[in-house]
Structures are given as structure tokens and as C-alpha cells.
Amino acid sequence: HWIEMAERNAEQALSTHLARKESLRGQFDAVSRALKLDEEPQRIECFDISHTMGEATVASCVVFGKEGPIKSDYRRYNIEGITGGDDYAAMRQALMRRYRRLKENEDPGKWPDLLLIDGGLGQLRQAESVMDELQLVGITLVGVAKGESRKPGLEQLILSGQSQPIILPADSPALHLIQQVRDEAHRFAITGHRQRRAKKRKTSPLESIPGMGPKRRQLLLKQFGGLQEITRAGIEDLERIKGISRKLAEEIYDTFHPKL
Incomplete structure (x- = not known):
């Protein structure tokens, strides 16, 4: 059957x-x-x-x-x-x-x-x-x-x-x-x-910054210990990282501190 x-x-x-x-x-x-x-x-x-x-x-x-x-x-x-x-x-x-x-x-x-x-x-x-x-x-x-x-x-x-x-x-x-x-x-x-x-x-705001390739992103995250810490860093702190120029440091800073 x-x-x-x-x-x-x-x-x-x-x-x-x-x-x-x-x-x-x-x-x-x-x-x-x-x-x-x-x-x-x-x-x-x-x-x-x-x-x-x-x-x-x-x-x-x-x-x-x-x-x-x-x-x-x-x-x-x-x-x-x-x-x-x-x-x-x-x-x-x-x-x-x-x-x-x-x-x-x-x-x-x-x-x-x-x-x-x-x-x-x-x-x-x-x-x-x-x-x-x-x-x-x-x-x-x-x-x-x-x-x-x-x-x-x-x-x-x-x-x-x-x-x-x-x-x-x-x-x-x-x-x-x-x-x-x-x-x-x-x-x-x-x-x-x-x-x-x-x-x-969902992607990190870092990815939207011109001139921020994956290597620099990795380096920043490693040096600062995470995205939270990067958002708190000043321009001078960012500039100390190898491969980050003054201009790029300002771009990163501006990304997390939009001018009103």
C-alpha cells in the first residue's frame, strides 16, 4: 500500500x-x-x-x-x-x-x-x-x-x-x-x-574615510584597542600612528566629531 x-x-x-x-x-x-x-x-x-x-x-x-x-x-x-x-x-x-x-x-x-x-x-x-x-x-x-x-x-x-x-x-x-x-x-x-x-x-565609519585602506584600519584598531578608543582620540594621538598623516588624522577626527 x-x-x-x-x-x-x-x-x-x-x-x-x-x-x-x-x-x-x-x-x-x-x-x-x-x-x-x-x-x-x-x-x-x-x-x-x-x-x-x-x-x-x-x-x-x-x-x-x-x-x-x-x-x-x-x-x-x-x-x-x-x-x-x-x-x-x-x-x-x-x-x-x-x-x-x-x-x-x-x-x-x-x-x-x-x-x-x-x-x-x-x-x-x-x-x-x-x-x-x-x-x-x-x-x-x-x-x-x-x-x-x-x-x-x-x-x-x-x-x-x-x-x-x-x-x-x-x-x-x-x-x-x-x-x-x-x-x-x-x-x-x-x-x-x-x-x-x-x-x-553595519560597516565601520572608518571605511568611509578616503585614504583609509584595510591595513591602516587594522593598525589603528590595534594601536588604540578598538573603535570606541579611536572615537575618543585627539588629532595628535591619531597622527602618532605610523602611516597616518596630519590630513588623514584630521579626516578621522572629523568623522567622529561632525562639525555642527
Whole structure:
């Protein structure tokens, strides 16, 4: 009896798994028809950007194949050196880092056929310019823009090189796959951003001082016995430590004694 049940459960699990696989394959086929692609995509990548008021910006890249998400190929990028909140620059940096690396490694199995960008025309332009700069061809670029009312199902798909956006019916299997991939990119970006933000807020204030590398930080903490003691030290005390200039000592002092 138990064995029969176990077998039945296993069969059900397998048929669910196969059905899901089958429906995913059907969705890939539907996407290629909806976007009028020459060939059915084998690999879809999607990028998204997440930050809070421009702080701790993270970009995500998620990858789907016909079996579903390929999590080992997911990547997150901590975006540096841009104006906070400049999503175009963030997207450009993430795409550049991703595809320059792929180009250097020349691994044909890792190339997407279809690249989804979460955002409208402006974000799509960033992807186009990165592809041009890296001289990459054969990747279909699509911007996934939320419709006017930002309701799910009213996404506009902006195809590179086409003036009219495509709006698929809410029950379209192609749209469901695109939404699923986009939502996964969104989730992966947000969790990465939250981790980065939490880490940033926990880090020692010493790390925010320009010119304070890990070695000097270690040295200071060792000499003074801890952060508490450093916060109490005067400029002269700080300056006595090897490798700490007067200017750096003042910077450290000012970090813990903000001028009102």
C-alpha cells in the first residue's frame, strides 16, 4: 500500500515536472512567435536595477533556459562610481561588465539569444550602445516597460529597431514567460540591494574615510584597542600612528566629531 502510494506520488511529481517543462518549452516557442524571431531562443537573460534613493545600487542578471532558471549563471553587480539614482549609467555598467567578461571567455553556450531589459526605451538604448561598443551581434534586445497604469499584463515590449511597442494579451504564454523572468530579475536585484544596504550600514565609519585602506584600519584598531578608543582620540594621538598623516588624522577626527 505504502509502496503504491509512494510510486503514485513519484509519478505525479514526474508528470508535474514534465508538464512544467513542456509548458516552459511551449512558452519559449510562444515568445519566438510573439516577437517574430527567426529562431526560437535557447537562453534568455534579464537585467534589473535596485536601490533606495540612489543608495547601495545593485544590478541583477538572471538566466532562463528551456528547463527553467539557470541559477548558477545568475550574477549580481555592485554598481560603483555613478551618480546615485542614475539608472541608465547603472544599467550600462552592469551590461558592460557582463558581456565584456563573456566576450573575453568566448563561451558560446553562455550567450543569450534574447536579452530582456527591465525598463523602457532609455534603458534599451543603453543595451544597444553596449552591444555596438563590444561589437556583439545576434542577440535580440527587448525593453520590458510597465504600461501607463503599471498594472501587470499591460507591459509594453519594446523591440530594438522597431518603433511600435508590442502589447501582448494578458493570457499570452509568451507574456507569462517574460513576466516570470522579469519578476525573477527584480527579486534577485532587490535581495542583493537589501544585503548590500544592510552591510553598508553595519560597516565601520572608518571605511568611509578616503585614504583609509584595510591595513591602516587594522593598525589603528590595534594601536588604540578598538573603535570606541579611536572615537575618543585627539588629532595628535591619531597622527602618532605610523602611516597616518596630519590630513588623514584630521579626516578621522572629523568623522567622529561632525562639525555642527
